[in-house]
Amino acid sequence: MQTELLARCFFRFDRWIGAAAFGSGNINDTWRIEFEKNGVIEVWLLQRLNHRVFRDPAAVMRNIQLVCEHLAEGDYPFTVVAPVAALDGRFLQNDKEGNYWRVFPFLENTFTPGNLTNAEIAYEGARAYGAFARALRNFPAASLEETIPGFHDTDRRWETFLKVLEENPSGRADTSKAEIAAMFAAKPLFDRISHLKQSGALPQRVTHNDTKAGNVLFDSNTRKALAVIDLDTVMPGTILSDFGDMVRTFAPDRPEDDPGSVTLRSDILEALQRGFLEQTGDFLTSSEKENLLPGAAWITGEQALRFLTDWLAGDTYYKIRYPEHNLVRTRNQLALFREILGIVEG
Numbered sequence: 001m002q003t004e005l006l007a008r009c010f011f012r013f014d015r016w017i018g019a020a021a022f023g024s025g026n027i028n029d030t031w032r033i034e035f036e037k038n039g040v041i042e043v044w045l046l047q048r049l050n051h052r053v054f055r056d057p058a059a060v061m062r063n064i065q066l067v068c069e070h071l072a073e074g075d076y077p078f079t080v081v082a083p084v085a086a087l088d089g090r091f092l093q094n095d096k097e098g099n100y101w102r103v104f105p106f107l108e109n110t111f112t113p114g115n116l117t118n119a120e121i122a123y124e125g126a127r128a129y130g131a132f133a134r135a136l137r138n139f140p141a142a143s144l145e146e147t148i149p150g151f152h153d154t155d156r157r158w159e160t161f162l163k164v165l166e167e168n169p170s171g172r173a174d175t176s177k178a179e180i181a182a183m184f185a186a187k188p189l190f191d192r193i194s195h196l197k198q199s200g201a202l203p204q205r206v207t208h209n210d211t212k213a214g215n216v217l218f219d220s221n222t223r224k225a226l227a228v229i230d231l232d233t234v235m236p237g238t239i240l241s242d243f244g245d246m247v248r249t250f251a252p253d254r255p256e257d258d259p260g261s262v263t264l265r266s267d268i269l270e271a272l273q274r275g276f277l278e279q280t281g282d283f284l285t286s287s288e289k290e291n292l293l294p295g296a297a298w299i300t301g302e303q304a305l306r307f308l309t310d311w312l313a314g315d316t317y318y319k320i321r322y323p324e325h326n327l328v329r330t331r332n333q334l335a336l337f338r339e340i341l342g343i344v345e346g
């Protein structure tokens, strides 16, 4: 019922058909909605933006608008999936509880790869994320707002981790000693990236910041990349994190919350490097290119840190489907971190 009322803020239609939960995001909630208008069935995506995570929803939408306009103007070779304005002209609508809602086009006949991609899909995905970075390479990063302050500031995330560890609000610290020790072992790599950032060797760019396998839409018939989606975290940042999140999500042989032992598939890693550098190789600096792989270790370690912090905090950030979900995620990401670090250190 609520979904229908919200849909009516965005569209005039004759008959409501229904809404079904859609996707597997850890933060926002999405529904595939259907209605009939003038005898034609229309399908859209209705999404509730998590405003505990995105404290300034309007700023998120401003960033997305600016980026979508820029992408649509240039020679970006992929589809731009821009939010839809409501009947009152605004991109966000509020419900009675003060939640924020928005609508995106639903692209029929598409799929997002799970993590069990093959090299061809990985290459295509990396080309799409590379083309995204390429299209935005001259866009003024400073004109975007930092919608989640310190999103990839690992030093700051480390401070939060130490604080939660000390306060131990969930009482779980004693039962996760091995994971905590493994986290401390990742600190030298975090420090290495932090020094690199502080040295000015990494230019500030417009980055996507959630370049997971699930955020590229593919055409089901051609199996070619069609669109980069989920622009919520587009912010100023370093290219290392966008390359890193691709490696973190495309290259392992199992999902980030699989309890089994994870391995990195080297053919996928090679396909990601090839596809990404094909689009970005001519404008990235040499220190960016040299640090793409350490960047992948960094972002995977940081993800482990984020999951472990949330586990210790008592599951306040990520959606969980069972009590130990964040701990299982932590172990998986720590193992993947060690795999990537092994390649970095040769």
Ligand code: GN1
Pocket (backbone or CB within 6 Å): 024, 025, 026, 027, 028, 053, 209, 210, 230, 233, 256, 303
């Ligand atoms: C969150 O909700 P989703 O799946 O798009 C998170 C990402 C993490 C990811 C891990 C705003 O993304 O940073 O990498 O979970 N988004 C935010 O699965 O924190």
Ligand code: MG
Pocket (backbone or CB within 6 Å): 210, 230, 232
């Ligand atoms: Mg996301």
